[in-house]
Amino acid sequence: MIRSSVRSACNAIRFAQSMRYIAPRRFMATKSVELRDTLQKIYEDTLLPINDKVNGPLEKTTQQIPAMPIVFLLGNHSSGKSTFINYITGQSVQHTGVAPTDDSFTVIVPGQENTTKDGRTLVDDPDFGFGGLQRFGLPFLGHLSMKVRNDINTKDIILVDSPGMIDNPSTGMEKSSSRDRGYDFMGVTKWFAEKADVILFFFDPDKPGTTGETLQALTQALQGQDSKLHIILNKVDQFSKVHDFGRAYGALAWNLAKVIPRKDMPEINTMCVPHNEGMKEPDSPCIPLDDLQHTRQQVVDMVMNAPAARIDNMISKVSDSAQMLLVHSRVVNALKYNVARMARAKWAESILTALFGAAVTAGFWTLGTGVEVTAAMGALSVLGGGGMYAYKDFENKKEMKRITEDDALNHLFHTLYYKEISEGDEFIQSMWRRIFGSTKQMLNTVGLGDCESLKRSELARLEDIVRETVPRLRRETAPLRSGDDRHLPKEESA
Incomplete structure (x- = not known):
């Protein structure tokens, strides 16, 4: 009884926090749809016809702009992506666990009823704007699914959860193949990254940026996406000593420095997410809880403000398309x-x-x-x-x-x-x-x-x-x- 009351209270707090986004987001969504229609017309009337004439670099599809803002989550397996999705949506949408629990890209969208659809249905639906994924073939579509949920806090936002990144079976990044999973994993990752408005890259204390696929993603799939990319060192509540935290943070910074060719390191957001049944706040003996909550709220704000980021990203997408063409x-x-x-x-x-x-x-x-x-x-x-x-x-x-x-x-x-x-x-x-x-x-x-x-x-x-x-x-x-x-x-x- 007490556990149920605690869970209900936590859900009520999260719902109240999400309400402050709803009024601006509704207005933003209306303006976003109007802008999307304007930009879609530019694609259909000018960019795509010219692209066809010169066999240009743009996708050969009229579905150039997704229907809603996209938040793309990447990270090693067991880095807390699914737990964060459950936390921010307020519902148990994704399975969680220490071992890899899902080998698919999962698109989570708000809707009128709770249902799950396969990748082919998602790609064939012109309303979502994911038609460009069809070029990655049937093997990939078998690793793509869509979950529609009617009771989540992330209204007007699409969340995309990716498979946990792992070490490639081949030795060395040069010998590895982007098709080790049976499809062009890095190509799909790049596609979602280009369409996304916010990209969250999760790392955990056990694997601070050392897997082969992680390095490939940062050097290949996420090139040119610096303005959208946010690095997150998750699960810092697991540290019992400040010395251990410092070593993990330093290891992550060291690994990032090897693949990000600039002097200034990107900000690393250190946080943790409630993950027990009652969604009780975790505690860390080496980092003040207030700091963890503050950083987590900043990350939540990034997600909830995706509609505002979408305004700029849609215009930038058209500008880049015209420039490249x-x-x-x-x-x-x-x-x-x-x-x-x-x-x-x-x-x-x-x-x-x-x-x-x-x-x-x-x-x-x-x-x-x-x-x-x-x-x-x-x-x-x-x-x-x-x-x-x-x-x-x-x-x-x-x-x-x-x-x-x-x-x-x-x-x-x-x-x-x-x-x-x-x-x-x-x-x-x-x-x-x-x-x-x-x-x-x-x-x-x-x-x-x-x-x-x-x-x-x-x-x-x-x-x-x-x-x-x-x-x-x-x-x-x-x-x-x-x-x-x-x-x-x-x-x-x-």
Whole structure:
């Protein structure tokens, strides 16, 4: 009886704490839907048609923007991800345990009834915006599920729980494969990270950042996601001595320093989560409980404020898409121009060779040379023109292979953006690094022949999105994230 009362009281406290987010979130959700519709129209009317023309780096799907804000949880197995999900939702949504309890990506969404659906159903539903996951194949869809819950505190937010990260069976990160799980685990992780508005990466005292998949995720899947990423050292209530805490914290910082190439380390949030049946606050003999509660509340705030982060992230997503597509298109245009120039030179030199032979043949005919000699010269003229065509075609194929090699592509990019690079524009170079792999793969598989050159008006439309549309949307949505509550609906007085 007492245990039940304690549990009810704790649930009531958490519900009361969550209520302070509801009014702003409802208004934010309305504005977020309006913005999503605007940005989705930009994708459908401009970005995707141009992307199809140039076989660009954007996903070949109209489901570009998920339906709700996404909070993506990563971490080693037994790092407390599932426990944190149960805590923040106020319900027992995920199974918890010391051993790995789930090998799937679980998408947790608010809904009208409690139900569980498979990955294929989630991907096929256009309302959720997860259609892009279909490209990872049926083996992955068998490791994807969706839980719909109608009684959770995280209204208007999608939580994505990932499988606990483990050491790869192969030795060394270089020899490991992203398909050790039967599907492209790092590719899926990168996809969710790009779509997410908040990323929480959990570590626990036993494995402070030492697993192979953890290092791969930080160096590959989470590249460029620094603004969303929050590092959490969880379960610090397990430490009985401050010395043990210091060693674990130092080990985590050391491991992060090896994969994060900058001098300033990201903030490490140290916290713990109630995990017993009564959700009683844990205690740590070496760290004050108030500090743990304060840090945990900060992490909860990050999750609950995901709708506000989504506003910026959606606009940034469109801006990045337009920028990447613009860089890709300019590179394709330049390559198409070079190929067309080589083709014109091939035909011109072949025709000139044939014409020269014809002129020589005509000269022999005029001088009264015998028919046999004149005929032989005519045949040589035709063979000369054909031979020149074959030679230039062979040379052009060699040149085409050369200009699509890594060094040549990088040189072409530096030529196209020499002004920006000379001014130290790191952003445009980061865009090139992001699309280089996909552009290279497109050239090696599909080839330039299946790409169209963009007109100036089409390039101008992409530039207009970057220079006009995105800044305008930033200004229009500024009150939603500035802390100015004058835009919020007023409470009616009783």
